[in-house]
Amino acid sequence: MNLWRDIKGTFQPFWITLGYLFKKPVTIQYPEEKRIPPPRYRARIVLTRDPDGNERCVACHLCSAACPVDCISMQAAEDEHGRRYAAWFRLNFSRCIFCGLCTEACPTMAIQTTPDYEICNRNILKLVHEKEDLLVDGCGKDETYNFYEHSGIGVVNERGGNEDEYGPVDPKSLMP
Amino acid sequence: MNDLLITLLLILVKLGLIFGVVLGMAAYLVLAERKILGRMQLRYGPNRVGPGGMIQPMCDVIKLITKEDFIPDRADKWVFLFAPGLTALTALLSFAVVPFAPPLHLFGREIPMVVCDLNVGVLYIFGLSSLAVYGVVLGGWASNSKYSLIGAVRSMAQLISYELALGLALVPVIMTAKSFSLTEIVMSQADWPNLLRHPLAFIIFMIAVAAESKRTPFDMPEAENEIVGGFHTEYSGMRFGLFFVGEYISLIVIGAMTTVFFLGGWHGPFLPPVVWFVMKVLFVAFLFIWARGSMPRPRYDQLMHFGWKVLLPLGLVNVVITGAVLVALNG
Amino acid sequence: MASLLFYILGFIMLTATLLCITRRNPVHAVIYLVVGFFALALMFYLLGAPLVAAWEVIVYAGAIMVLFLFIIMMLGLAPQELPEGPNWHRWGPLVLLSSSLMACTLLLIFQDPAATEIIGTYYLAPQELGEALFGRYALAVEVVSFQLLFASIGAYMLGRSLPKEDDES
Numbered sequence: 001m002n003l004w005r006d007i008k009g010t011f012q013p014f015w016i017t018l019g020y021l022f023k024k025p026v027t028i029q030y031p032e033e034k035r036i037p038p039p040r041y042r043a044r045i046v047l048t049r050d051p052d053g054n055e056r057c058v059a060c061h062l063c064s065a066a067c068p069v070d071c072i073s074m075q076a077a078e079d080e081h082g083r084r085y086a087a088w089f090r091l092n093f094s095r096c097i098f099c100g101l102c103t104e105a106c107p108t109m110a111i112q113t114t115p116d117y118e119i120c121n122r123n124i125l126k127l128v129h130e131k132e133d134l135l136v137d138g139c140g141k142d143e144t145y146n147f148y149e150h151s152g153i154g155v156v157n158e159r160g161g162n163e164d165e166y167g168p169v170d171p172k173s174l175m176p
Numbered sequence: 177m178n179d180l181l182i183t184l185l186l187i188l189v190k191l192g193l194i195f196g197v198v199l200g201m202a203a204y205l206v207l208a209e210r211k212i213l214g215r216m217q218l219r220y221g222p223n224r225v226g227p228g229g230m231i232q233p234m235c236d237v238i239k240l241i242t243k244e245d246f247i248p249d250r251a252d253k254w255v256f257l258f259a260p261g262l263t264a265l266t267a268l269l270s271f272a273v274v275p276f277a278p279p280l281h282l283f284g285r286e287i288p289m290v291v292c293d294l295n296v297g298v299l300y301i302f303g304l305s306s307l308a309v310y311g312v313v314l315g316g317w318a319s320n321s322k323y324s325l326i327g328a329v330r331s332m333a334q335l336i337s338y339e340l341a342l343g344l345a346l347v348p349v350i351m352t353a354k355s356f357s358l359t360e361i362v363m364s365q366a367d368w369p370n371l372l373r374h375p376l377a378f379i380i381f382m383i384a385v386a387a388e389s390k391r392t393p394f395d396m397p398e399a400e401n402e403i404v405g406g407f408h409t410e411y412s413g414m415r416f417g418l419f420f421v422g423e424y425i426s427l428i429v430i431g432a433m434t435t436v437f438f439l440g441g442w443h444g445p446f447l448p449p450v451v452w453f454v455m456k457v458l459f460v461a462f463l464f465i466w467a468r469g470s471m472p473r474p475r476y477d478q479l480m481h482f483g484w485k486v487l488l489p490l491g492l493v494n495v496v497i498t499g500a501v502l503v504a505l506n507g
Numbered sequence: 508m509a510s511l512l513f514y515i516l517g518f519i520m521l522t523a524t525l526l527c528i529t530r531r532n533p534v535h536a537v538i539y540l541v542v543g544f545f546a547l548a549l550m551f552y553l554l555g556a557p558l559v560a561a562w563e564v565i566v567y568a569g570a571i572m573v574l575f576l577f578i579i580m581m582l583g584l585a586p587q588e589l590p591e592g593p594n595w596h597r598w599g600p601l602v603l604l605s606s607s608l609m610a611c612t613l614l615l616i617f618q619d620p621a622a623t624e625i626i627g628t629y630y631l632a633p634q635e636l637g638e639a640l641f642g643r644y645a646l647a648v649e650v651v652s653f654q655l656l657f658a659s660i661g662a663y664m665l666g667r668s669l670p671k672e673d674d675e676s
Contacts, residue, residue, distance in 0.1 A: 013470035017216040027219045255538070296633060299561030306569025310541070313576055317534055325580060332577045336570060356633050 036115070039141075042100045043117035045091055047110050047131065048140035052156075055135065056110035056147060059086040063102035063111050071095035072102060072111075082153055089131040094124050108147035112140040187292075194271050202424040203233035209424075209465045216469035240417035248320055248410045255318035260411065260418035263311030267425035270304045273297035274432045275359045277442050277449040290359060297358040298346060301433060302339070305388055308426065309335040312390075312397060315419070316407030327406020330476065331390060331397035337483035338387035338394075344491030345381035348374045348498035349437050362441030369440030376494045378438045380487055382463075385433070387483070389426045392468035396476055427464060431457035513553055520546035533579045537572055544568040555630040 028035050037043070050056050059076035077087035102111050121127055139145070148155040149162055160167035207222065207229060214221025222229040247256060275290035294300050309332060316328025350356060352373060353364040371378050387394040398406035408419045435441055435456040442449030444456075474482070523543035530536040548563035640648055 010471075014466060017466065017470040020218055021212070021215050023218060025215065025218045025220050029220070029223075252532075252534075255534070294557065296557045296561045299558070299565060303561055303564035303569060306565055306573070309569075309573055313573070313580075314534070314538070317576075317580060329577065329580050332573055332580075336573055336577075339570070354634075 037117065039115060040113075041115035041117070042098045042113040044093075044114050044119055045096065045098075045102065045134065046112055046114055046136045046140065047089065047134045048112050048136060048138060050108075050146040050148075051139055051144060052146065053137075054155075055085055056108045057086050057089065058084045058108055058110070058147065058152070059089075060084070060107060062105040062107065066101040066105035068099060068101065069095045069097055081155070083155055086131060089134060091129050091134055093119050093127040093129060109140065109142055109145050114140075190290075195268070198268065198271060198425060198428055199421070201428055202421055203237070205424045205427060205461055206236070206420070207232050208461075209468070212462070212465050213469050216466075237417070240414050243413040245413040245415060246410075251320045251410070252318035255314050256410075257415075259311050259315030259318060260415045260422070261311075262314070263308060263422035264418045264425065266304045266308040266311065267422045267429055270301050270426075270429045271432070273300050273358050274429075274436060275362055275441065276432070276453045293357060293359050296356045298350060298356045298361075301358075301429075302343060305342075306335070306339055308388075308422075311419075311422065312407045315411065316397075319407070319410035321410050323403040323405070323409045324407050326403050327397045327399075327409070330403075331407060334387055334390070334394065334396060334479065334483075337480060338384045338487070341380055341483060341487040341491050342384035342388060344488065344495055345377045345384060346437060347491075347495045348377045351495075351498055351502055358436050362436055362443070365440040366443055369438060369443070371438045371440075374438070374494070374498065376490065377498075380491050380494065381434070381438065383487060385430050386464065386467065387479070389430055389464075390423070391427070391464050393471040393473060394479060395473060396479060399473060427461055428457060430464070431460035434460045513550065516546045516550050516553070519543075520550070534576065537575050537579065541568050541572050544572070558631060558633045558636050 047055065047057055057074075059074055061074065061076070064070075064072040064074060071092040072090070074089040075087040076084055078084050098113070100113050103109075103113055106112075119127065146156060149157065150164060151162070153159055154161070156162075210232075211221035211223075211229065222232045225231045225235050247253060272292045273290065273294050275293065312331045313328045316324040316331070319325075349361060349370050352370065353361040355361065355364075386392075390397050396406075398408065403409070408416055411419060432453075435453060439456045439460070441456075442453045444452035447455075520543050523539045523546065527536045527539035527543060530539060544563060544567045548560040548568070550560075551557075551563060552560040
């Protein structure tokens with residue numbers, strides 16, 4: 001009956017809320033309790049090194065181009081062997097929206113997101129991180145990947161000498 | 177003369193006690209409501225300031241006092257300024273007739289535990305509750321804002337409609353007590369409370385009183401998600417605080433009224449009467465907080481239909497039945 | 508003490524009523540009228556009729572004035588749009604009526620200047636009033652209540668929205 005349904009519908013919520021009153025709240029009380037985010041969480045951005053301990057970044061500017069809020073800037077440089085690196089690398093965390101597009105753009109897996117989400121600072125200028133702040137000593141997510149073992153100029157192996165790589169194409173030859 | 181002086185002094189002491197206790201209770205009811213609602217929604221509620229959030233009310237008061245007291249452009253200034261005080265005042269004044277314990281015998285004097293035992297106490301409370309609407313209405317009108325005006329008009333219509341049901345729910349209580357005095361109503365419930373004698377009247381009373389106090393199932397005058405806070409949209413600082421405190425004082429008044437009219441006042445086994453009274457008041461306050469955590473807000477026309485077409489006829493039928501039964505019992 | 512209170516209340520009441528009829532803003536007028544009703548209610552209390560005082564507050568200040576406010580707010584009467592002062596066609600009959608009332612009062616006062624017939628202080632208990640209303644004057648009360656019923660049914664008949672003619676076809 002309709003009236004019975006209405007009366008039931010009036011008193012049922014009271015029973016439910018009374019039940020919830022004695023349940024443990026789901027709140028995580030932040031400064032004391034901290035949630036451990038999953039490993040692929042997108043928070044603080046770092047620059048990683050390859051397994052040999054060298055910088056992975058080749059200053060290709062792809063991350064800077066992919067960044068929707070333009071918070072990454074860098075200056076490219078070359079060492080005496082022609083290997084490119086970033087002379088300076090600047091990431092403004094006060095602009096960063098943690099979208100992770102830079103990590104998707106990066107060909108060398110240098111720029112990566114980490115689960116460390118506590119970046120807040122009272123001084124906004126301290127949120128502009130330079131290369132020294134960003135560079136870490138580990139490899140990040142892919143511990144075996146080294147860009148120069150798959151591509152690029154001869155830093156690890158001779159040019160074109162990697163296993164999954166052709167030699168350089170001779171532009172003067174007509175052969176495919 | 178000496179006797180008169182002592183009587184006057186006693187009244188002043190009782191006034192001060194009630195004032196302090198009621199204001200303190202109102203402040204901590206806010207905290208209790210926030211915490212209970214939080215637990216009902218599986219969160220903790222305020223628990224940062226002091227142990228378990230116990231200093232939160234003080235912090236709220238400091239915040240409200242130090243905020244800017246903003247008066248909107250082209251508002252009716254004087255009406256805008258006194259309206260919140262009116263709300264808090266009418267709520268506080270209701271306590272003058274509420275008896276919270278049986279008369280005390282001290283040094284050969286009988287000290288009634290009520291500030292002023294009016295023989296028309298019920299009507300006094302009705303009068304004040306019908307005046308409480310003025311604070312809301314004038315505040316809403318003086319704000320010179322459409323949302324405030326809608327809130328004011330809604331609260332007027334709602335209060336007028338539900339006051340009738342409220343009055344009719346109390347008629348059976350007065351019929352059994354044969355008096356308008358609140359003390360005598362409590363006395364008449366010495367054997368068993370009116371809740372068991374008049375269950376229908378109790379249900380009508382609770383619904384009507386929730387509508388009177390604009391508590392959540394009936395909070396159309398301040399419905400946050402349709403008219404942005406209604407009558408107190410334009411208020412800030414301590415003037416908003418006065419509206420807020422008035423609302424919680426009226427919650428305690430409702431608790432006291434329900435206790436006096438239906439739950440048997442201070443009567444109860446084992447514990448001292450005052451403790452029973454406070455426990456009952458807090459229980460009723462908890463009921464209203466519970467309802468706030470559980471009930472959705474009805475539509476405005478549904479509210480009006482319910483008030484006039486369901487609650488009012490039910491109240492009338494209840495009065496007639498109670499009268500018939502009383503006449504039959506008395507021969 | 509009581510007579511002093513009486514004069515204070517009387518002063519408040521007269522001032523509030525005067526302010527009420529001179530205000531341009533209808534809401535302000537209603538506020539002053541409510542203040543006047545309050546003073547009147549307290550005066551009833553002083554005169555030994557607490558029940559009448561309570562009704563004064565509940566019915567007049569609490570219900571009727573709220574309805575006035577309701578109408579004022581629903582119509583949104585702006586204080587600027589009031590017409591100019593009424594001409595003598597309007598206030599002529601009023602003056603006639605009130606002056607005749609005043610004349611009657613003055614006549615009464617002159618007949619008995621010392622006011623020897625003082626109405627003694629009498630305390631009206633709620634029970635007594637109830638017994639008088641539903642015992643001695645039961646017929647009158649019933650007649651009045653029936654008239655109110657007829658009036659409300661008539662108001663409903665006049666005010667109801669008639670079904671549109673399209674619905675019948």
